[in-house]
Amino acid sequence: MAKIIFTLAINELKILLREKTFLLLLAIFMAMTFFSVYIGWSTRTTIFAIYRESLSILREAGMSKFPPDPVLNVPALAVFNNMIVYIFLIGALLAIVIGHRSFIRERKSGVLPLIFSRPVGRKEYIGGKMAGIMLALAFVLAITFAVSALSSLFIPGLRMSFAEIEKLFFFYGVSFLYLFVFSLLGLLFSIFMRAESMALLVPIIIWVALSFVLPELTTGQNPVALLNPVNIAQSPQAQGQFFVWARNLLAPFSISQHFTVLSLHLLGIEKQTEASGGLSVLSVNFQHLILLMISIFIFVAANIFALSKYSITRDKIV
Amino acid sequence: MRNSDAFIVIAKKEYADAVKNVLFLTLVSFLLGLVGISLLVAAFNFQSQVAQYNQALEQIKQSGLTGAMLEEPQYYPLQMLRGTVEYLEIIGAIIGIILGYLAIAKEKGANTARLLLSRPLGGVSFVGGKIFGNSLLILSVLGIIFLFIIVSISGIGHVLFSQLELLKLFLAFLFSFIYLVFFFCFAMLLTLFFRSMPHALIVAFSVWLVFVLIIPQIGDTMDPDNQVPGGFFNSMHMTQDQQKRVIAKFKRYENFRNAMEESSVEKHYERLVFATLGIKDMYNDKGLSFIFKDKWGDLVWVIGYCIMGAILSFALFKNGRLLNSP
Amino acid sequence: MPVIKINGLGHRYGNQAALNNLNLIVLEGEIFGFLGHNGAGKTTTINILTTLLTQTSGTAEVAGFNTISQSRQVRQNIGYLPENVMFYDNLTAFENLAFFAKLSGVTDIEEKIFEVLDFLDFRGIENKKMGEFSKGMRQRIGIAQAIIHKPKVLFLDEPTSGLDPMGIKNLREIIIRLNKEKNMTIFMNTHLLSEVALTCTSIGVLSRGHLIYNDTLENTLKKFPSEASLEDIYEHVEKTAKKIK
Incomplete structure (x- = not known):
């Protein structure tokens, strides 16, 4: 069984790495990773320069007491804060496409009869597909981790301690869980939707609902406002009766918020005095981690069920 | 068949096809649901602001002071539309993309492209007919949405719109129309361009992500004033004049940030509509001449993007791309 | 020794019967030609025998294994x-x-x-x-x-469809060599009667889900006058089947 899952998983990765669509999205993702570090650094240095410039103007005007440097207490890892948004946006689209392509490709190429006329069980098959998707996501995030760790070397003044590198690593780990949920969603709809375009679009709609609508209902913030990490960390939550009620009811399903909260804490944008290492940050926020895991389990089960109902001989993709 | 007749036949078919399309209907209902939710959230937000104000007022009165120092929350119905406009930016664009994709994909996929091209049909009839038919469709969708907005805001706030407010709403409707038609043309030209149709769809979604969500976000996070809650300059207690002096020294950084935002059609649309509806405070309650003196540039950009999309679609059609089947 | 044993096999797609009470035995070492018009139920039969589809009635065994309860062993063979x-x-x-x-x-x-x-x-x-x-x-x-x-048994579904004459000839040679040199039993769906006469050792004819004829090629040729072609046989059994109905 393990051998078959392994064979399927490796095959998945091999084919994916030769697909133009995937490579294009990967290239955009990598470019954004590099760019995000650059933007983080450039904003940081500019803000510091603006602060110094402001001080001299205020001194000229005769002031003597000034507020502290706004970036003084911002942790080094905060230069990666845009990565939260890119994983949230492009990462999720990439993940949906990986999951979607994984099964749509098989349906369109007509190889399923060849596979299932061999001693391959349906659970093994879907296990292989999911393992392949995990490999692909791990591959993408490993490169991203390497790019961000390496690019930080070129930023003057940014020395990351071991604990910070560890936290960055955990951030990519949490990203992996978040992206896996969306790949599973893409896979699920590619199994039971007849039309290829619907199979891609429905997960994107669900993603929009989970990423914009749920947070809007639970926080009262406007949808796009939540794309700015600074806003997410510092905006107060709306207090009306409706929002309290919506939070109690919907917060557990808000996958993107679990991801954002964990990431903000790991990158130190949201501060927790009692937690310093990556593991302790995770353990303090374990409820978000557990809810992410639960959604993965639910989607894994849904995929196994969907494939068990899938008819190989009657499938006509449109 | 005369060119104008073919044009009408194609336009009518586009309309008829779309209103039977599950994908399109799903998206439109989804958008309508989102508009409803964002209006509801805005209403609850306003309600809790009022409640907080009353509570604070009560406390102040109890301690023997007058409430004059508190600012009473003002109800501006058009400002309630921020969430709605943001959903139009995101989902409206997706609707445009799906319509543009379907317009070409259905001909390529079923190979009716060959049947169509074997008729005496020019680019104007084909591409023009597609644009016209889908524009009517987009107009209908936005018509429903704006009607829904008018009815629900008058219902929630029990306030009738003034003539100026209705005019502003109509303009926002018109700008949204141009914005959606741009995404329609854009997806149409991508589907004409790429041999593989799913590839075209994925590229369209990537561009949507980058220009609708990412670039505006980059511009936003790079804004120095956004680094501190409540604004950086506010926290430094600086006057407008002092702010300008500081920013003047960082022209290159500001130009770069601005160029990023300028490249996104969404940002222009947003600036235009936020100003028109007064969602951005400095334009609230202002006359149209004041608003357009500032924002005509954004209007030109949005229209420019739209015309460019249409011209490129014509060019690709003339180039024989419709037969570019997988 | 039978390699394929089919007993009362039936399959319905909703209300529509694709296969009706099919009984058939294919012996080891045979090249079995399964003939029928489009929609006769040939592919449904192959789908069941290769375990891609579960029948709605009856049983089937391939290489001594049941297609439902021992589907993995079937697929190994x-x-x-x-x-x-x-x-x-x-x-x-x-x-x-x-x-x-x-x-x-x-x-x-x-x-x-x-x-x-x-x-x-x-x-x-x-x-x-x-x-x-x-x-x-x-x-x-x-x-x-x-x-x-x-494998012990090889299932071929319309193997010559879409091939040019040279391709068909090559494929025919390959099928015969696989049978002779590799001792594979071959079950072949086709609607090309000429193919059956040139490659198969026994035939079955399927019409609207019913098996209407089954014998060795040799016997078939004996039963019918020498000038009759396989096409005539096919026409004859189809007509008989209609009369019975």
């Missing part, structure tokens, strides 16, 4: 070439063959791939991507994937 076989276009012929061989539990992959390609006289193409292959070339790789794990 069969090879299958579907109509219009397709592959992963982005992978090379070698990579495709290696993938399917691994799923069948083959261990010495490289050796087996070259052995099969030699048998099919098809060396030198292994590093080409499948997307560049013609229909005839795909069909050969299709056979290669079906026999790489040395």
Whole structure:
């Protein structure tokens, strides 16, 4: 069984790495990773320069007491804060496409009869597909981790301690869980939707609902406002009766918020005095981690069920 | 068949096809649901602001002071539309993309492209007919949405719109129309361009992500004033004049940030509509001449993007791309 | 010794019966030609025998194993070439063959791939991507994937469909060699009567889900006058079937 899952998983990765669509999205993702570090650094240095410039103007005007440097207490890892948004946006689209392509490709190429006329069980098959998707996501995030760790070397003044590198690593780990949920969603709809375009679009709609609508209902913030990490960390939550009620009811399903909260804490944008290492940050926020895991389990089960109902001989993709 | 007749036949078919399309209907209902939710959230937000104000007022009165120092929350119905406009930016664009994709994909996929091209049909009839038919469709969708907005805001706030407010709403409707038609043309030209149709769809979604969500976000996070809650300059207690002096020294950084935002059609649309509806405070309650003196540039950009999309679609059609089947 | 035993097999798609009370035995070493018009139920039968589809009534055994309760063992003993076989276009012929061989539990992959390609006289193409292959070339790789794990029974669904005359001739030779040299029992769906006469050792005729004729090719030729072609036999049994109804 393990051998078959392994064979399927490796095959998945091999084919994916030769697909133009995937490579294009990967290239955009990598470019954004590099760019995000650059933007983080450039904003940081500019803000510091603006602060110094402001001080001299205020001194000229005769002031003597000034507020502290706004970036003084911002942790080094905060230069990666845009990565939260890119994983949230492009990462999720990439993940949906990986999951979607994984099964749509098989349906369109007509190889399923060849596979299932061999001693391959349906659970093994879907296990292989999911393992392949995990490999692909791990591959993408490993490169991203390497790019961000390496690019930080070129930023003057940014020395990351071991604990910070560890936290960055955990951030990519949490990203992996978040992206896996969306790949599973893409896979699920590619199994039971007849039309290829619907199979891609429905997960994107669900993603929009989970990423914009749920947070809007639970926080009262406007949808796009939540794309700015600074806003997410510092905006107060709306207090009306409706929002309290919506939070109690919907917060557990808000996958993107679990991801954002964990990431903000790991990158130190949201501060927790009692937690310093990556593991302790995770353990303090374990409820978000557990809810992410639960959604993965639910989607894994849904995929196994969907494939068990899938008819190989009657499938006509449109 | 005369060119104008073919044009009408194609336009009518586009309309008829779309209103039977599950994908399109799903998206439109989804958008309508989102508009409803964002209006509801805005209403609850306003309600809790009022409640907080009353509570604070009560406390102040109890301690023997007058409430004059508190600012009473003002109800501006058009400002309630921020969430709605943001959903139009995101989902409206997706609707445009799906319509543009379907317009070409259905001909390529079923190979009716060959049947169509074997008729005496020019680019104007084909591409023009597609644009016209889908524009009517987009107009209908936005018509429903704006009607829904008018009815629900008058219902929630029990306030009738003034003539100026209705005019502003109509303009926002018109700008949204141009914005959606741009995404329609854009997806149409991508589907004409790429041999593989799913590839075209994925590229369209990537561009949507980058220009609708990412670039505006980059511009936003790079804004120095956004680094501190409540604004950086506010926290430094600086006057407008002092702010300008500081920013003047960082022209290159500001130009770069601005160029990023300028490249996104969404940002222009947003600036235009936020100003028109007064969602951005400095334009609230202002006359149209004041608003357009500032924002005509954004209007030109949005229209420019739209015309460019249409011209490129014509060019690709003339180039024989419709037969570019997988 | 029977390799395929079918007992009262039936399949319905909703209210529509695709296969009705089919009883059939195919012996070891035979090349069995399964004839019928489009929609007669031939592909449904192959789908059930290859375990891709579960019947709604009756039982079937392949290589001594039940297609439902022992489906894994069945799949260990069969090879299958579907109509219009397709592959992963982005992978090379070698990579495709290696993938399917691994799923069948083959261990010495490289050796087996070259052995099969030699048998099919098809060396030198292994590093080409499948997307560049013609229909005839795909069909050969299709056979290669079906026999790489040395199955006892080989199922071929309309194997000559879409091939040019030369391709058909080559395929015919391959089928006969597989039967003679590799001792494979072959179950072949076709609507080409000329094919059956040239390759098969026994035939069955299916009409609207019913088996209306089943005998060896030799007996068939004996029963009918020598000038009768297989086409005449086909027409005769079809007419008889209609009369019975």
